[in-house]
Structure formats: structure tokens, C-alpha cells
Amino acid sequence: MKPRYLLNFMFIIIVYASLTFYIGWNGWVWLHTAYDLNNKWIYGFIVGLISCSYIIGHFLKGVPLFKIIGSYWFGLFQYAILFLPLSNLVAFLLILTGLPTTSVIYWVGGAVFLALVILFIYGTYNAYSPVVRTFSLVIPKQVGELKELRIAMASDMHFGRLSGIRHVRRLVREVNALQPDIILLPGDIIDDDPVPFTQKKMGNVMKDLSAPLGVFGVLGNHEYYGGGIPTFLQEMERIGINILLDQVIKVGDSFYLAGRKDKTDSNRLSIENLLVDIDPTHPIIMMDHQPAEITQAQVNNVDLLLSGHTHRGQMAPNHLITKRIFENDWGYLQKSQLHTIVSSGFGFWGPPLRIGSRSEIIQIDITFVNSGNSGIYK
Template sequence: MKPRYLFNFITIIIVYSALTFYIGWNSWVWLHSIFGLEEKWIYGFIVCLISFSYIIGHFIKKIPLFKIVGSFWFGLMQYAILILPLSNLIALVLIFTGLSTPSVINWVGGVVFIFLVILFIFGVFNAYSPVVRNFSLVIPKQIGELTQLRIAMASDMHFGRLSGIRHVRRLVREINALNPDIILLPGDIIDDDPVPFTQKKMGNVMKELSAPFGVYGVLGNHEYYGGGIPKFLQEMERIGITILMDQVIKINDSLYLAGRKDKTDRNRLPIDALLTDIDPSLPLIMMDHQPSEITQAQENRVDILLSGHTHRGQMAPNHLITKRIFENDWGYLQKGQLHSIVSSGYGFWGPPLRIGSRSEIIQIQVTFLNSEVTSEIAGR
């Protein structure tokens, strides 16, 4: 390992451990005060084990409990870091006003605990209760007899340990109920490792997705992280989902569908190289997991760009970060002829929590009009 990487790794571990100690110490003070807890070394070992469970689970894959516990810990850690400094300040102020220290610790700690429980219940509900968001687009291109197209889109399912078989069934039921003409899945279909997906036979459920023009997807960054792309592609082929990897296909001899490799892939083609042989008079829909090249898509005559990846931060206030990173981090953006739609995702990464975002399926009603009709409507 290069010295720079080693230094960065050690720095991250030190900071992470310090934050874990801060959370653990606050919890210990409250538990000791209210329950008389005494076994601090056993308590410290348990906190340490929980805080590093996700990393342990990465190496001990046969015991999924580690990764599940570690996922919940990440959610707890984020909100504990945000809430505990304020609670500490309030506790100090109350103690300096003359109130009993044990009483202050008990009441302030109890309020923090109740708040976190409510927050987690709300977040889990948002994660596992998807909504359908609707968009209506007009593309100024007439394509024979096909005047409308209904698209169902779902990204970032992260199917695996926590986004499991019930969530898959919910997805299939909700999407099929929309009666789409085509189903598009722009990346992160699985959560890293394809093994839980195949072991739980989630593919057999996804196989029930049905649309006249087919079901298509692209790779997301997590398909790359898992290192099991060949196995994933084999499973997708088995269940009838076509994964486009820097490919352009023609749908119903009426429009183009392009699918890009994820930005993680150093060998992915630039947009202009991918679209060299298309007929610009036909509509062009593109799936690109990360919405990081909206300008390039607009400059290369893409009509609809569908992405995910951002999760809209997944847990507020992380959305403030994604808004600064991406031109369109969630929802709809029009740029010239380009219509960009970014989904917050159907699943989740890490903790099964969504706060300030919601698990969602996207329905897009596209109307195709020739240029003369579009000009007439614009002039009214």
C-alpha cells in the first residue's frame, strides 16, 4: 500500500473510532445513570463490535447479521453525531442552572433516545413504502404510428440482504399495475454481491416484470463494487432483462434506447462515440446510472436521460451535498431539448432508512409530436 493511501486509511480509522467513542460514551453515561450499568469493558466491546460490523460482514459473508447490524449503525451514527452535541450543550446549561445532574442526564438522554426511535420508525417506513411519481414529457419528433410511450422506471433497488424478496415482490406488483410499454432500470439493481440475490431467488420474482417493448437495465457502481458482473449478467439474461453496456438498440423501429456502462468503468465510451450511427430524427432515450454528464447528453441530441445513484442523499441533510455535486440530483430538469429525470431510488444503501427522501417508482408519459404541431402549440 502506498504511503499516501496508508496515511488516509489510518486517518479515517482514527476519526471513525473517535466518533464511535463519543457516541458510546454518551450512551454509557445515560445507561449508567438510568439503569446503573456497571460492566463498562463488556459494554465497550459490544459498541466496538457493532461499529465495525459492516466491515466484518464484508469479510465474513456467511454471517449476514454483521452487515445488517452495521447498516443500522451507520444510520444511528449519522444522527447521533448531529443530535448529541446539542443534547450535551442543553444538559450542561441545565446542570449549571442548579438542576440535579442525574435527573438532567436521565431526561435529556431519554428525549434523545425517543427521538431516535421515532426517526428510525419514520425512516424505515419511507424506505419500504414506495410511491409512484409521474412525469409527462413532450418530444417534438413524430415516429410513425407511435404517438405515446409509457415508461416505468426504477433505479437503485440494491436488492440483497435488507432490500429483500418482499421488496422485490412490491416492485413487480407496483410496476405491472402501471401497464407500461417499456420498463427501464438504470443501475444498482443489486447491492454489490449477486449471491444474496440468487440465493433468495429474487430473479424468479423479477422475471414477472412485463412490458410489450421489454425490460432493460444498465450497470450501476454497486454492480462493479461486488465484482460479480458476469454472474449478474447471466442471471439478468436468464430472467429476460437486457442489460445494455455501451449499447444502442432500436425499439419497435421507432426510437433509440441507449445504455451506458457506469462511470466507475474506465473503459466506457464517451457519449459522442456511443451515438455515432443513430438517426437524429428519431427519439433517443438514454440510461446513465450517475447523472454526471447531463451537459454532454444535451449536446449529443439525447431527448430523455434517466438516472439514479444520488438517493437524494437518502438521509437528510445529505441532500444538501448531492445538490452541490450534481446539476440534477433528484427529479426533473430540462436543458435544451434534453429532459433529465433522476430517481431517488427504490431501495437504499446501508441502513434501510429514508429521511427527507422516499422509495419511489417513476412513471413517464411521453407524447411524440411532429415539429409543425409542436410549433403550433407553442404559438398559442
């Protein structure tokens, strides 16, 4: 490891450990004062174990409890860092007014705990209760008899331990209820490792996704992280989901569907090379997991670009970060002839929490016309 990377890694570890200590110290002061908790060594060990659980779970894949605990810890970690400095300031000011220290710690700590509980309940509801967002587009291209097309799109399901088989059933039920012509899944279908997906037989449920023109998907970054792409592709083939790997196909002899490998793959084709033999007078729909190359898609005559990846930050205020990173981090954006739609995702990464975002399915109704301006109607 290069010295610069080693120093960066050490810096991150020190900052993380310091923030974890800060959270743990606040918890100890409250529990010790309000509930007379006395064994600080056992408490410290438990906090340390929880803070390392996600990493432990990565190596002990046969013990999923660690990864589950670690996932929830990420949510607690973020909001504790946001809430605790304010609560410390409030407690300090109240103590200065002469209120008993013990009472201040009890009530301020209790208020923080209650706020976190409410936030987790609200975030869990948002994560497991998807909504359907509808977009109606006009694309000034027409081929053959095709006048209209309904797409059902779902990205970032992250099916695995926490986004489990009941969430798969929700996806199948909600998507099929839309009666789509085609179903598109632009990446992160599984959460890293394909083993939980296959062990829980989620594919047997997912194969019930049904559309006359078929079900298609692409790889997301988490399929790469898991290192089990061959197993994943085999399972997708078994259940009738066609994963496009830098491929373009003609669907219904009416429009092109292009599917890119994820940006994680250094060997993926550029959009220009992928579409080199494509007739741009025909409609071109593209799936690209990360919405990082919108301008390239626009320049190369793509009509509709579908992406996910961002989760819209998943837990506010993270959306302020994704908004700065991506030209379109969520929702709809039009550039010349190009329509881009980025989904916040159907599932979640890490904690099953969505705050400031919502699990969603996208319905896209396209009308093809011979000429005129393209547009959107929501």
C-alpha cells in the same frame, strides 16, 4: 500504498474511532446513570464490534448478521453525531441552573433515545413504502405510428439482504400496475454481491415484470463493487431483463434506447462514441446510472436521460451534499431539447432508512409530435 493515501486512511480511521468513542461514551453515561449499568468493558466491546460490523460482514459473507447490524449502525452513527452535541449542550445548561445531574442525564438521554426511535420508524416506513411520481413530457419527434410512450422506471433497488424478496414483490406489483409500454432499470439492481439475490430466488419474482416493448437495465456502481457481474448478467438474461452494456438498440422501430456502462468502468464509451451512428432526428432515450454527464448528453442530441445513484442523499441532510455534486441530483431538469429525470431510487444503501427522501417508482408519459416546443407537465 502511497504515503499520502496511507496518511489519509489513518486520518479517516482516527476520526471515525474518535466519533465512535464519543457516541459510545454518551450511551455509557446515560445507561450507567439511568439504569445502573456497570460493566464498561463488555459495553465497550459491544460498541466496538457494532462499529466494525459492516467491514466484518464484507469478509464474512456467510454471516449476514454482521452486515445487517453494520447497515443500521451507519444510520445511528449519522444521527447520533447530529443529535448528541446539542443534547450535551442542553444538559450542560440545565445542570448550570441547579437541576440534579442525574435527572438531567436521565431525561435528556431519554429524549435523544426516543427521537432516534421515532426517526428510525419514520425512515423505515419511507424506505419500504414506495410512491409513484409521474412526469408527462412532450418530445418534438415522431417516428412511424408511435404517438405516445409510457415508461416505468425504477433505479437503485439494491436487492440483497435488507432490500429483500418482499421489496421485489412490491416492485413487480407497483410497476405492472402502471401498465407501461417499456420498463427501464438504470442501475444498482443488486446490492454488490449477486449471491443473496440468487439464493433468495428474487429473480423468479422479478421475471414477472411485464411490458410489451420489454424490460431493460444498465449496470450501476454497486454491480461493479460486488465483483460478480458475469453471474449477475447471466441471472438477468435468465429472467428476461436485457442489460445494455454501452449499447444502442432500436425499440419498436420507433426510438433509440441507449444504455451506458457505469462511470465506475474506465473502459466505457463516451456518449459521443456511443451515439456515433445514430440518426438524431429519431427520439433518443438513454440510461446512465450516475447523472454526471448531463451536458454531454444534451450536446449529443439525447432527448431523455434517466439516472439514479444519488438516493437524494437518502438520509437528510445528505441531500445538501448530493445537490452540490450533481447538476440534477433528484427530479426533473431540462436543458435545451434534453429532459433529465433522476430517481431517488426504489431501495436503499446501508440502513433501510429514508429521511428527507422516499423510495419511488417513476412513471413517464411521453407524447411525440412532429414539431413544436418540448416540455413537461407534472
